[in-house]
Amino acid sequence: MKIKCYYILACLAISPFLAHSQKFPYKDSRLSITERVDDLLGRMTIDEKVGQLAKPLGWEMYEKTGHGVGASQKFKELVKKEPIGLLWATLRADPWTQKTLETGLSPAEAAKATNALQRYMLDSTRLGIPLLLSEETPHGHMAIGATVFPTAIGQASTWNTALIERMAAVIALEAAAVGAHNGYGPVLDLAREPRWSRTEESYGEDTFLVGQMGKAMVKGMQGEKIGGKGKLFSTLKHFVAYGVPEGGHNGGPASVGERDLRQNYLAAFAPAVRQGAHSVMTAYNSIDGIPCSSNAWLLNQILRKEWGFQGFVVSDLLSIQGLHGGHATASSPVESAAQSLGAGLDVDLSGTAYGKNLKDALALGLIDEETLDQAVKRVLRTKFALGLFEDPFVSEQEAMRTVGTKAHRAVAKQVALEGITLLKNDNELLPLKGNMKRIAVIGPNADNVYNQLGDYTAPQAEGKVTTVLQGIREKVGQKMTVEYVKGVAIRDTAASDIAAAVAAAERADVVVLVMGGSSARDFMTSYQATGAANVEESKNAISDMESGEGFDRASLDLMGDQLKLMEAIHATGKPIVLVTIKGRPLNLNWAQEHLPAILDAWYPGQEGGLAIADVLFGDYNPSGRLPISVPRSVGQLPVYYNHQKPKHHEYIDIEAKPLYSFGHGLSYTKFAYSKLHIVKKEKDASFDVEITLDVENIGQYDGDEVIQLYLVDEVSSVVTPIKQLRGFQRIHFKKGEKQAVAFTLNPEDLKIWGVDKAWIVEKGRFKVLVGSSSDDIRLEGSFVLEKDYPLE
Structure with missing residues (x-):
């Protein structure tokens, strides 16, 4: 009897290897995807099915040692406990993840890490189902070494869909080279509430422009169908009406009716879905009392039945948990899981909302196994379409050759160039003339690498990013003297030195004043479980961050002493070019009235300094156009150009029209x-x-x-x-x-x-x-x- 027990235990211990040694139909690439999915699904336990819907946070799943990079012990224990199907942001590096240039992964190390994770899944799990790896890719892969493009609001300012398609192809190529399969983006929220912290991630306020930009992004990222070499499949964010929260509060409810929803907010997503986007992420907000993460009408009726969507739906981070948390529409985690899966939400971004909760929901009859199977099938179909069962690995040498190349930097610069928008140019101050001998470059964003890049950006190696100051110095060489003074910070008034800035301006022939906002995360700021920043002050310093996820605002005024600096420089009587680097429309009323020239660059990415210098000195004629209206006051909001009839009448105290309307942008020519x-x-x-x-x-x-x-x-x-x-x-x-x-x-x-x-x-x-x-x-x-x- 004892011998028989030992024999059974031994068989169980080696059962994964027995499974790998057999040629099951799901491993036969000659069969159709449907046949392979059905065969694999029929072999899976409930635990394995539920595990395929889990997408835990990935950056804890590798470890670096003196011997190289490999799967972490936490990953191995997690897989043993629950055979997960996906990972999110494995290669992400930023202050939230606590991954730095030292503790994060270079492109070669990233390829080693993803290969190690895939090898473990193939060799150490019963069915050998490979992982699907999702990464953040809104304006470049959010990983060390990747090319950093302008944020989406700057991309939209190009009004050039062919260029955005080209940019998306570069992003996909770089991320795929290190092992990613799925890119998060584009963000297709209509940004009609600029107090909202994530305005920079959007393509602006207009349905048609957002739809065309999203379609181009998906086409460039995915190609004609998923599974192409050097491609990712796209996850559209955030479904839906996330960009108009009440009061500008991120994740707050959206007050829109069905007609408005269909004609505007849903219509912004439709072109990207028709282009073949293979994944959609639900938004944190509710619409008419129904959270998007449990809204069967949105996910099943609109997305699948009316639009014919064939991919899978993923939650935003912890949004399923939000049903029994912030929204309070579910009484327990089990009920939250049942509501979301029943509504058509397939994958849990967090890896903690489904799992045991789904198994309990099955036992209680809150969901049935057929509903579970349908979600699992969608994930498995994707993996087979990607060819992961045949070859989930990447080349470390190819990763080193592909990421952050000179050609990719050239595309980043072109996007920055075409997105820079000339808002004002009195007396043709721009382009700057060659007879100037001395330039003062002043302001908190003139020489700040991270303020130039926006949210969802990885740590950058020294010298990789060219600031405005560096761009100007490189442009003029020895022909002009360039003097730099920071003057003020974005928010912190403790270290302002306006007097030094004024003195530099008085010595100059022209002043380039660079200010605006910042989404730059730092290691002093604390972060929520969702990754959004907490609005709190350090005892030692005030962060520049006034935008980016979690930093909603009640006003749109320039913060800190920036307006004081602008007024003081103007008082010198020197000609001033204001360059704004920022993530949302800001109050530029005073600048419009008093300064002769204004350039808007949004967050222009790693090549932004070079692009701005080209525009300042006439090597490139600015041609960007605003994708969002710039209000005169928050009291006007909402102020988007295509509001419903009738035409707005004037306020008693200010004009009804915005300071700069949608589509505005000047040129050096006519x-x-x-x-x-x-x-x-x-x-x-x-x-x-x-x-x-x-x-x-x-x-x-x-x-x-x-x-x-x-x-x-x-x-x-x-x-x-x-x-x-x-x-x-x-x-x-x-x-x-x-x-x-x-x-x-x-x-x-x-x-x-x-x-x-x-x-x-x-x-x-x-x-x-x-x-x-x-x-x-x-x-x-x-x-x-x-x-x-x-x-x-």
Whole structure:
């Protein structure tokens, strides 16, 4: 009897190896993905199924020793306890994760780490199911050595979808080289509440622009289908209406109705889903009392049934736990897990919300195994489509050759260049003239590496990032004297030295004043379990951070002594160029009234200093356009350009219109618009409208113009916006060059969610507006549809 027991125990001990030695159908790449999924699912225990839905935090799952990089003991114990299916942010490095340049991973080490984790899963688990590794990739892979691009609000300022697609391909290439399969991004939230801390992560306030940028990002990141070499599949964030929280409080409820939700917030996601985005993340907020992480109407009806989405849905970090926490719509963790899975949320980002809670929910009858199986199938289909069962490993040598290359830096600089927006340029102060002998570069963001990069950025090696000061010095060389004084901090007033800044300005021919905001995390700040920063002060110093996840604001004024510095420098009488580096619209009323030139760079990334210098000295003609309106006061909010009719009337104390409207941006040259021509072609079940015009560069510089097409539905059965963007093209013009420009409108561009809750294009007159911004319309025309066009 004792011998028999020993025999059984021995068999159990070697059962993983027996499983690996057999050629089960799920390991046969000649079979269809459906056949392989069904075979594997049929072999899995409940524990293994539940484990496939767990996505724990990944940066604790490797360890560095004097002998190299390998799987950590914590990882091995976790896998033994629960055979997990995914990891998140394994290669992430920042103050929240406590990973520095020393304790984090270089690209070669990152490849070693992911290979080690995959090897352990294949060799030491019963079924040998590989991991799916998700990484943060909003403006570059959030890992040591990766190229850092401008944040999304700066990307959107390019109004160049081809460039964003190219950028996304670079991000994917770098992350895939070190073992990632899935990139978090793009963020497709409409940012119509600039007090919200995550405005910098968005593409702005307009549905059409956000949709086109998101589509380009997905196309560049994924390619035509998932599983391509050097590609990632994309996770769209945050589903949905996350960017309009009440009071600007991150994660707060969104007060939007179904029509607004469908025509604006959901419509911003739809192009990326149609492009094939393979994953969607639920938002922290609730809509009409239903948290997004338990909203079956959003996840099953809209996303899967109406849009045909075939990928999987993942929670935001701890958002499932938020159902019985902050939202209080579930009485227990078990009920939270059941609500989320039942609503169509497949994967738990945290690795702690499902697990035992799902098993208890099954035992209690709160969910059934068929619902569990459906979620597991979605994850397994993804792994098979990625080819992970055939080869989950990457080349360490290839990682070293691929990440942070000169060619990738060139793309980062191009995105920065095209996103820099000229807001004001009185008397053509810009570009700066060659007869200047001395320049004063002043301000808290003139020579601060991390203030230039934005949130979701890894630690940077010395010399990798070029600041504005360094860019100017490199540009002028020995031809001019460049004097730098910081003057003030972003928030902390204890160390202000405005007198030194004024003295430098008085010695200069021109002042470049660089200020704004910061999302730079530091090791003094404390962080919530979700990764958002806590708003609290250190006893020793006040952080520059006034933006970035968790740093919502009640005002949009420049913080600290920045306005005092601006006023003091202005009092010297020297010409001033204000360069703003920031993550959200800030109050620039005083600057607009008193300073001759203003450049907006948002967070321009690692090559931002070089790009700003090129624009300042005329080596690049600025052509960025604002993707978000800049208010005069928080009292105007919301102030997005395409608000519902009727037109806003003036306030008694300030103008109703924003300081700078959506689409605004100047150039060193001038453009003339002419010969608007509209041809409508109605068919039995559809129509198209061809719009052509001529644009000519009549100025003295070569440059890009962003031609913007807006539409007005003059009479409709439901209230529609006063105008809405329905087309844009960024085109380069040589000095004196004229080009024909063409747009085509179709039913998608004119549809509304009608009174009977169905999509329809209604007959009637539509006004066409073409110009250089939403408030700089150069040409107007109209067309009439003779009948209604119901849409499915």
